[in-house]
Amino acid sequence: MAGMTIVASSFRDPDGFVFLHDGVLYRQVNDRCRADYTRLMDSGLYGALTTAGLMVAHEDADVPSPQPDKAFRIIKPERIPFISFPYEWSFSQLKAAARATLRIQEIALRHGMTLKDASAYNIQFRNSKPLLIDTLSFEEYKEGEPWIPYRQFCQHFLAPLALMAFVDIRLGLMLRDFIDGIPLDFASKLLPVRSRLKMSLLIHIHLHARSLTKYGDSRPDTELAAKKKKMSGRKVKLQALRALLSSLSSAIGGLSYKPEGTEWADYYDNTNYSDGAFQDKAALVKEFIARMAPDSLWDFGGNTGVFSRIASEQGIPTVSFDIDPAAVEKNYRDCVARRESNLLPLVLDLTNPSPALGWQNEERESVVQRGPVDAAMALALIHHLAISNNVPLEKIARFFASVCRSLIIEFVPKNDSQVQRLLSSREDIFPDYTREGFERAFGALFSIIDSREVSGSDRVLYLMAKAGT
Amino acid sequence: MKSSRYFPVFLALVVTLTVSVPAYAYLDPGTGSVIYQALIVAFLAAAAAGRFWWAKVKGLFGRGSSQSTDETEVE
Incomplete structure (x- = not known):
């Protein structure tokens, strides 16, 4: 396929991928994502997010596909001048990216959609503002469903921000070692005891980590497996989901860092x-x-x-x-x-x-x-x-x-x-x-x-x- | 965020200890996380409702809740 390269980072999501054609960046929307993509465009969500400067805009493109059998559409997103990664961001950049993610999720819910992932790598900076670059991050919201990326959001944003605010600003660099965010049990261990006095961190990091450990046992035919099965089917109402997002927003908002005293800042x-x-x-x-x-x-x-x-x-x-x-x-x-x-x-x-x-x-x-x-x-x-x-x-x-x-x-x-x-x-x-x-x-x-x-x-x-x- | 505000609703968490939802997204949400989420949303929703009604009660006695916990943000 002359002049065409699939970008190596886009292999996880079966709904599409990013590729370069003659040096220009395109995104393929796979056929399995047809309904969600159409909903994104027709529900007004795309317009709301791009107008608010929260998501990268795109236009339809007419170029050959590297995987034509799967293709529903090919789009050409606006190019971001420089792709940066969360371990290269300062505290406020990571915080702004976290807040943008939550705001995008709130707007998505108003349009009957939800984020299916909350990866910090989906956010980039343009003109000092965070914006979502993954157009295919949305799916239809079905009342009663939990927020699937809850753990990912805590790992990618809340845990590193809490560590930077409570322990040492340099802990942001740990995101280099943990590409899917800081494991919550690890963050919980590293955070000082006083972080447990902060209700939002107690809930979203410390108790969350304990629950992940407790229910992490995947052996079938155990008492725990029976309990897990019994617990399945419980719904998360929309109002409760909004309370979760609001709580995460307060948790992020409550973390701060004062840049001073280092050799270079002064x-x-x-x-x-x-x-x-x-x-x-x-x-x-x-x-x-x-x-x-x-x-x-x-x-x-x-x-x-x-x-x-x-x-x-x-x-x-x-x-x-x-x-x-x-x-x-x-x-x-x-x-x-x-x-x-x-x-x-x-x-x-x-x-x-x-x-x-x-x-x-x-x-x-x-x-x-x-x-x-x-x-x-x-x-x-x-x-x-x-x-x-x-x-x-x-x-x-x-x-x-x-x-x-x-x-x-x-x-x-x-x-x-x-x-x-x-x-x-x-x-x-x-x-x-x-x-x-x-x-x-x-x-x-x-x-x-x-x-x-x-x-x-x-x-x-x-x-x-x-x-x- | 004040911890005391959540105390009554923490009880709600204790009595709601029976939950979870199947995971079928491309992203593995983690069983423990999904079970936990279903648990805490009940608590958080109750806390939010508590805050809402508490503000109403304070309003009745002429004590407007002008306090904001949100700091001025760099965004």
């Missing part, structure tokens, strides 16, 4: 840049971005997004990566407060970036696989990679060459006070960490188009293009 208050040097650097970055005119940009070590915004405010879809969840949280809150478009803050440790995950390591792409991006930016970053993390300059250059076509990168020399700070507690084993060594390493893979000294400092800003592009 970075711009502690940096040794003078105002003049800062302005000069910003002007240089702006000029270099204008010269590259990229169609997308990734800013590595973006902190709270001050320099990322130079790109995003010009309409360039920009991802602002940073290792510090507090800085990313601040960045996202600013995006929301200013209703910003084109900027997506994400948590990423460049020394151990998001790997490929899931079945055959193909379900969730690594950061590198989601590239290459047109342009990358690495300001005040290289000394952390080369000196704090002992990565040789050649390897740093190789990484950037694998993710971008052009690069704005700042070299921070050894005599800079920030580098001196890093070296103050360790032996200097970096004889090659010089401007010449930097230019040699990067010059092997990039053409250096321009380099300028940042006034008021010994730092140098480079504009480079990957050799051969």
Whole structure:
């Protein structure tokens, strides 16, 4: 099938799948989903959700199908500039995604439909707002049915948010290990005793976990199996289902996190840049971005997004990566407060970036696989990679060459006070960490188009293009 | 969310301990979760009704329930 690839992450749902045809993304609606898809479109639910900006819009498409025998329809959804994953989101991003999921479910119920799954991976961010990208997540609501994704919602959203709020913000990274959300018994064990005093967490995590363990025994012909059978058939009335959703909404709303005190969240208050040097650097970055005119940009070590915004405010879809969840949280809150478009803050440790995950390591792409991006930016970053993390300059250059076509990168020399700070507690084993060594390493893979000294400092800003592009 | 508010309806949970529903979705909801959901919705619905009537009673005595538990949200 020339030019056609089924996207590896869409294999679980028998109702359809996503595929690429000549680089354009399409979704096939399988024939078994005909009734639900028609109901979604005809009931007014699709219109309500897309108007509210809660679901990705689509149009009918006329392209060949990779599996024509199953096809009912092929649709072309609006493309999301960058696909991100829950383990890359800050606290408020995960919380916003949770609230969007519950709101979508409430609106669906009003249209006689229900979400059949509540995966955090079905939510993406566009213009600082969460939206559902899985058009086939709905099925007809039948009065009396329970909410099937209840456990999944608790695992994907409530448990990680509770752990981040009650224990440590870095526990959001556990979503990388548990691709179907944090198991509730595990979350229950990790949460402090005082979390049990919060009624919503007691109900939806602690007691829920106990019930899963108690009824998890699948052996037939036991007393438990008989009891389970006896219990089957009980209905969940619509009003009761709404009470469940409302309770989950309160549970999510009651969790909070204050981003402060980390090294990076307070970075711009502690940096040794003078105002003049800062302005000069910003002007240089702006000029270099204008010269590259990229169609997308990734800013590595973006902190709270001050320099990322130079790109995003010009309409360039920009991802602002940073290792510090507090800085990313601040960045996202600013995006929301200013209703910003084109900027997506994400948590990423460049020394151990998001790997490929899931079945055959193909379900969730690594950061590198989601590239290459047109342009990358690495300001005040290289000394952390080369000196704090002992990565040789050649390897740093190789990484950037694998993710971008052009690069704005700042070299921070050894005599800079920030580098001196890093070296103050360790032996200097970096004889090659010089401007010449930097230019040699990067010059092997990039053409250096321009380099300028940042006034008021010994730092140098480079504009480079990957050799051969 | 105040725990005391739920105390009367917690009793409802105790007397409703007999439930579950078959699972036939593509997503496995987990037997324990479905059984548990059917249990707690009775409790949660009773709690919601309790809150509703309590607000009415307070209204009768001129004490409007202007308090909101929902914080200003980043969304």
